[in-house]
Amino acid sequence: MNNRNYKREEIQGLVFSNLFAFSVIGITRALSLHPGVFIYAEFVIIPFVMGIICSWFWKNLELKGARVTALSVLNCTVAILLSAIFLGEGVICLIIVSPLIFGFVITGTFVGRAMFKRDNRNLNISVLSLLLFLFVADSLSKHHYESKVSDVIVINAPAEEVWKHVVAFERIKEKNKFWLFKVGMPSPVAATVDGYYEGAGRKCIFSNGYIFDEKIVQYKPLENLTFDIVKQPRDPEIMGHIDILRGQFLLKDNRNGTTTLTGNSWYRLYVFPLWYYDIWAESITRHVHLRVMDHIKSLSEKR
Amino acid sequence: MFAFTVKWLGFLKVIPGLPLFFDALLKFSMFIIKPKMLEWLDEIESEVGSWEGVTLSLHKYGGVQFNYKGKEIGHLHGNGLLDVLFSRKMKAELLAEKRVQNHHVFKNSGWVSFYLKSDEDVQYALYLLKLSFLLQKNSLS
Numbered sequence: 001m002n003n004r005n006y007k008r009e010e011i012q013g014l015v016f017s018n019l020f021a022f023s024v025i026g027i028t029r030a031l032s033l034h035p036g037v038f039i040y041a042e043f044v045i046i047p048f049v050m051g052i053i054c055s056w057f058w059k060n061l062e063l064k065g066a067r068v069t070a071l072s073v074l075n076c077t078v079a080i081l082l083s084a085i086f087l088g089e090g091v092i093c094l095i096i097v098s099p100l101i102f103g104f105v106i107t108g109t110f111v112g113r114a115m116f117k118r119d120n121r122n123l124n125i126s127v128l129s130l131l132l133f134l135f136v137a138d139s140l141s142k143h144h145y146e147s148k149v150s151d152v153i154v155i156n157a158p159a160e161e162v163w164k165h166v167v168a169f170e171r172i173k174e175k176n177k178f179w180l181f182k183v184g185m186p187s188p189v190a191a192t193v194d195g196y197y198e199g200a201g202r203k204c205i206f207s208n209g210y211i212f213d214e215k216i217v218q219y220k221p222l223e224n225l226t227f228d229i230v231k232q233p234r235d236p237e238i239m240g241h242i243d244i245l246r247g248q249f250l251l252k253d254n255r256n257g258t259t260t261l262t263g264n265s266w267y268r269l270y271v272f273p274l275w276y277y278d279i280w281a282e283s284i285t286r287h288v289h290l291r292v293m294d295h296i297k298s299l300s301e302k303r
Numbered sequence: 304m305f306a307f308t309v310k311w312l313g314f315l316k317v318i319p320g321l322p323l324f325f326d327a328l329l330k331f332s333m334f335i336i337k338p339k340m341l342e343w344l345d346e347i348e349s350e351v352g353s354w355e356g357v358t359l360s361l362h363k364y365g366g367v368q369f370n371y372k373g374k375e376i377g378h379l380h381g382n383g384l385l386d387v388l389f390s391r392k393m394k395a396e397l398l399a400e401k402r403v404q405n406h407h408v409f410k411n412s413g414w415v416s417f418y419l420k421s422d423e424d425v426q427y428a429l430y431l432l433k434l435s436f437l438l439q440k441n442s443l444s
Contacts, residue, residue: 064342065330065341065344065367066341069331069334069341099328102327102331103324103325103331106330107323107324110327110330
């Protein structure tokens, strides 16, 4: 940002765009339009309009592109810090959301810059009306999304051996390889059970002490362990934005001393747009699977 | 990253606004890893924008577009990739100089691509745009 001072209009752009964003989010929360869910409008349209608002304040400053980009980055950083304070979001959530916020604020700023340079009032009103329509339509739409992630590995051990480590397993000591786990996202470390039968309680313990309470709903030794998640922690780091609904391990004896282990998880997402967040949800769920499945593999092949 | 996106996700460019979003991410990445690039983009933008009859607009696939009397002469993406339109004959001559490449997507067209990598490249980028501008100007006069 060099050492130059900020002009009054530059500061106004930053202040009013953030004021707009948090007021709109506050109003939608107060109206309980989509409780507990963060929608497309909040991650795409609000940042985009924040950029346009900045451009409006900066329209007479003749700012160069480099300065506009730098101010936009500052604007995003302020918005993200305010999200941490007022919305209680955790660091991992903010890392995940950042590309969307940075991308759409910068896009909005450059689009706004072009709009106000052209100074076509009809065009400007049309653009803003379209954004308002999209915002209202998205806010009033139903947001419900559930999906499933599957992973398959082959273990060099018979099903009898693998099954011993599927229902419950001792503590995982291997180092995490997934970058989000390395930066502090909780990863699974152990599983315990109350009993080996349908209806028994199971607990999946995470690295930060979180416990997912589960109930075994299908118990077919050497074949199928399915459990529903009956209670899961709520915290700012991801867990409030995704619910794991059900987990499943399927074993297939390959009749050659090896076993194919399939891990399935069903989850519900509370953050939209899906084209962005589902990529993260799949990746995170997959790495949770693989952490457990690799551990089962290593325990089974140790015999 | 840019080449990967253009090659494998290029079909998404028809979604309104998505190329602009991608270009914004390019600018953001330049701000982090090569802030000098943003100054080069500004230098080119203000120089070309000062030429008589040249107007600037947002390019439909992201970046800034340079037009002469409503006709595009070239565009500059947020990562310093300059695409300029020439006749095929002129393109062959420029390719012989070995500083430009075939267009990163439309290889068999008159378009050439040039990547800004250093301060000196700004002058060559301006030379390319000036050449295209003059050709366009002559053809329209």
